[in-house]
Amino acid sequence: MVRSRRKRIQMNTVVHAVLIFFALAQVGPILLVFLNSFKSHREIVINPFSMPALFSWENYITAWKYGKFAVGFKNSLILTGCTILIVLFCATLAAYALSGERMKRTAPVIIYFMLAMTVPIQMFLFPLYSLFSKLGLLSNLYALSVIMAARQMPLSVFLMRTFFLKVPRDLEEAAKLDGAGTWAIIWKVMVPIISPAMITVSVLVGLSTWNEYMLSSTFLQGEGSFTAVLGFLSLNGLESSNMGIMMAGASILIVPILIFFLLVQKYFIDGLVNGAVKG
Template sequence: MRLVESRTTLTITYFVLAIGAFTALFPIALLVLNSLKSAQEIVLNPLALPQTIRWDNFTRAWNDARFSQTFVNSIVLTGMTIILVCVTGSMSAYVLARKKIKSWRLVTGYLLATTTAPIQLFLFPLYFGFAKLGLINNVFAVSLVYTAIYSPFAIMLLRTYFLAVPKELEEAALIDGATHWQVFTKVMLPIVSPGILTVALIIGLYSWNEFLIATTFLQQQDKVTAVVSFFLLSGQYSSDWGEIMAAALIIVLPIVVLFVFLQRRFIEGMAGGSVKG
């Protein structure tokens, strides 16, 4: 009886996983398929195979969206955001994990509130403030906005990793003559590196795909990000859907490749953070 129940459970599990995999992969497969077709073929039947493979969709998308420039802008913006969030988030999380703070509940409430608060609440005040300071079209200034938005999540996640590290390791390092900064950089950071990698991947994904702030604060053509330039491909009255699909695939491909190579570390980091807290 138990063997029959276990087989039934296993069958149901695989069935649910198959549905989940199909749901996740079908949009990507459809994107790849339509990126190789002409606009007329996509309109007639987006599910059909291409009659003629249109490789020129990718070259036109790359040139029309100016990806050679906008990709660099996105990489610089994403890289600066990742560095700022990981540096400030790890230091803040370490302090919150090791120091006894009487108002910890208040700090937790603040971090949760800032994580869930929509950016639209601060967009207009931020824009007017940045305009007065002359920071519009400044990539570093936009990375600071991203850092302020994503840091609460990073702090909450990294704090769980620091809490899991035994205090005896720090005490032993201090007895051996290490400073608090050396304990943090030489002892703690290598131990919580899976959590830092997880934060870096998530923040990188958010920053790469972010649209609202990028299109508000980066308005010059030589400053826009890849996502914004992709949006500008769509015309007001007509659109070349083959070119748009190819451009979307170009933008998505780096994230997919990065996640495929680092998926094991990413899953271990997320699981470790959820268990250790």
């Protein structure tokens, strides 16, 4: 009895030590960025792990000004919001059609989505850029959100389809008997039930779109259409790459993401766990 209890305590100690190690490995670099954001370039070069001689907001003021984060955050919110709305609308309809036996020969469509997840977006950059240039859609956030949504669609459809498969078919049949059409069944009956999946998809799509660089740098030209990420990267080379200013810019970019994820992490994790039960 005593030996078993001792082994359990030792095992818990090892598990907690491993978890603490991985937590520090994840949180440590972020804390180091925040710490160095208050230091001068010289202080960072001498010792990046030391405390700043003086806590000053000068780096943040400079980064906000030259990184044009006011415009960048506005553009990032527009791009991210539009992408999430497009993905939620299209993925909900596609997942509903592909779940159950609502559609004949769903296997080829599912295989198509699986293959689409493996195709790199770089293959479509040149034709898409040519098309956008001819249509005058370069630097158009709303047009770019369509490309972003198409890139996120396969994974979103698979995740939401999993939730639709878990909804009892009797519920849909009862709604039909009450006279509800397909549109009403999807948005008034199904959507409230699969809301955890929609939150999970929103978080995944939102974080991916917010941090996206390749497509943004290709299709957004001119500082007026720059996202927050492009604004941050424009700081590279400022005052010969002042590391203090770069760290302040990184902190400005990180904080909204951390706050957003902390607010929705409970729903995000619930959605991932529930969606992993049945495929």
